[in-house]
Amino acid sequence: MKMYDAIVVGARCAGASTAMLLARQGHSVLLVDRSTFPSDIPHGHFIHHGGTGVLQRWGLLDDVIATGAPPITTMSTEWHGVRLTGENVAVNGVPLGIAPRRTALDALLVDAAVDAGAELRTSFTVEDFITDGNDRVTGITGHERGSTRPVSEQARMTIGADGRYSGLARFVDALAGNACPTLTCFYFSYWSGIPDQGIRVVDLGDKAIFVAPTNDRLHMVFVTWPIDQAPSVRADIEGRFMSAIDESPDLAGIIRNGRREEPFRGAVDLPNFMRTPQGDGWALVGDAGCHKDPYMALGCGDAFRDAELLADAIHRGLSGEQPLSDALAEYERRRNEATLADYRQNLHMAQFRGLPPEQRALRAAIQGDAEAIRDMYLALELLTPPERFFNPDNLQKLLSGGPASWTLVPKPSRQPRFAPGSGIHGKRRLKSPRPAA
Numbered sequence: 001m002k003m004y005d006a007i008v009v010g011a012r013c014a015g016a017s018t019a020m021l022l023a024r025q026g027h028s029v030l031l032v033d034r035s036t037f038p039s040d041i042p043h044g045h046f047i048h049h050g051g052t053g054v055l056q057r058w059g060l061l062d063d064v065i066a067t068g069a070p071p072i073t074t075m076s077t078e079w080h081g082v083r084l085t086g087e088n089v090a091v092n093g094v095p096l097g098i099a100p101r102r103t104a105l106d107a108l109l110v111d112a113a114v115d116a117g118a119e120l121r122t123s124f125t126v127e128d129f130i131t132d133g134n135d136r137v138t139g140i141t142g143h144e145r146g147s148t149r150p151v152s153e154q155a156r157m158t159i160g161a162d163g164r165y166s167g168l169a170r171f172v173d174a175l176a177g178n179a180c181p182t183l184t185c186f187y188f189s190y191w192s193g194i195p196d197q198g199i200r201v202v203d204l205g206d207k208a209i210f211v212a213p214t215n216d217r218l219h220m221v222f223v224t225w226p227i228d229q230a231p232s233v234r235a236d237i238e239g240r241f242m243s244a245i246d247e248s249p250d251l252a253g254i255i256r257n258g259r260r261e262e263p264f265r266g267a268v269d270l271p272n273f274m275r276t277p278q279g280d281g282w283a284l285v286g287d288a289g290c291h292k293d294p295y296m297a298l299g300c301g302d303a304f305r306d307a308e309l310l311a312d313a314i315h316r317g318l319s320g321e322q323p324l325s326d327a328l329a330e331y332e333r334r335r336n337e338a339t340l341a342d343y344r345q346n347l348h349m350a351q352f353r354g355l356p357p358e359q360r361a362l363r364a365a366i367q368g369d370a371e372a373i374r375d376m377y378l379a380l381e382l383l384t385p386p387e388r389f390f391n392p393d394n395l396q397k398l399l400s401g402g403p404a405s406w407t408l409v410p411k412p413s414r415q416p417r418f419a420p421g422s423g424i425h426g427k428r429r430l431k432s433p434r435p436a437a
């Protein structure tokens, strides 16, 4: 049986990216997915917070724009009635965001992986994982659509990029830390006839609205509510959706003048967790490794970032530059470091706790100051080093002498209702070690 360097299960933003990066470094990669491409999934797709910069570094940003997803350089956010609009939030041609439909984005990433040399197998469902008889994962077993014949494949690394219900995470019983149950539900659809105003976020205190331009001259419109409202929202999705929009008269004027082009879709199962993303012969990336509420729209950008961290680690390990186990441990450390502050902030926002007082004060202070608003968004979107804006001198200047202790990106003022770590359970050995097929 052929021994691949890596088998990647799941070929969307985490898996296709990881496969592409490994193949670009000369590794033999098998990329499998039970879906075919292009295909949609009921997930959002506003990529920001560093994600556009990563796409540009990979040489794919122009291709994504060419699918018809407009670069987003205007950002408007509204909390507690204060609306801040930043224009021209872009650096060296990299826009703060872009919101390509998943049909376009995932297919483009899959093509990039294949162009780089990865072997692609779609309509292939992974049913189980194989081991060396001990704890080391050595490959997959699955079947092609329409066939019951089991197919096994072996690799030095097996990577789960198979989303939040990851079969690989289940198989290795990956530790899930910082866990918090679902906090929100999301419903969304697509509208035509809406003028492009960039990304708009309107938090109404007990619900929030997100609007952004996407492919085909459409706008995605998302509304989120606390999860306890899911049954009543589900009972009258359109009514509740439109009455949420009506709470923002300005947005209502725009959206009610447009036309909804697609049915509503939604999600009510959005748990928050950070799994241990690596072990002997295996790794997790994207939602499989860390799933978070979509409130701050971090999923795709984080998946790109972690795909880079993981592919680098595996390359160092497989090329002999560093013991593989050390390289994977470094992947875990770097992923956690890069994730944790945003993860916590996201939990805070998804509980509709409003902005912490220092952020409210800052937003009130810079209202009407176009340059400061742009600089703040550039920093928050990682287009400039955050400390360039969030440093004591600048904050004091903007706040006319506010507390000097306000330093870098503000942290949530209160801990989430569900204490971090509440979902931790001990790491156990593989559930059912199996010999290699």
Ligand SMILES: Cc1cc2nc3c(=O)[nH]c(=O)nc-3n(C[C@H](O)[C@H](O)[C@H](O)COP(=O)(O)OP(=O)(O)OC[C@H]3O[C@@H](n4cnc5c(N)ncnc54)[C@H](O)[C@@H]3O)c2cc1C
Pocket (backbone or CB within 6 Å): 009, 010, 011, 012, 013, 014, 015, 032, 033, 034, 035, 041, 042, 043, 044, 045, 046, 047, 048, 124, 125, 126, 127, 161, 162, 163, 164, 167, 186, 266, 267, 285, 286, 287, 288, 294, 297, 298, 299, 300, 301, 303
């Ligand atoms: C309602 C909602 C709104 C969101 N909004 C945003 C947003 O605006 N911006 C943002 O950045 N993120 C958003 N997210 C999160 C984002 O969609 C995810 O973070 C992202 O899709 C994760 O990508 P992934 O590649 O890790 O997993 P997925 O996109 O879930 O892909 C997993 C793939 O694995 C395949 N797979 C799974 N099991 C198997 C198996 N056994 N065999 C073969 N294949 C398998 C699946 O077919 C699938 O193609 C949102 C999510 C939701 C639910």
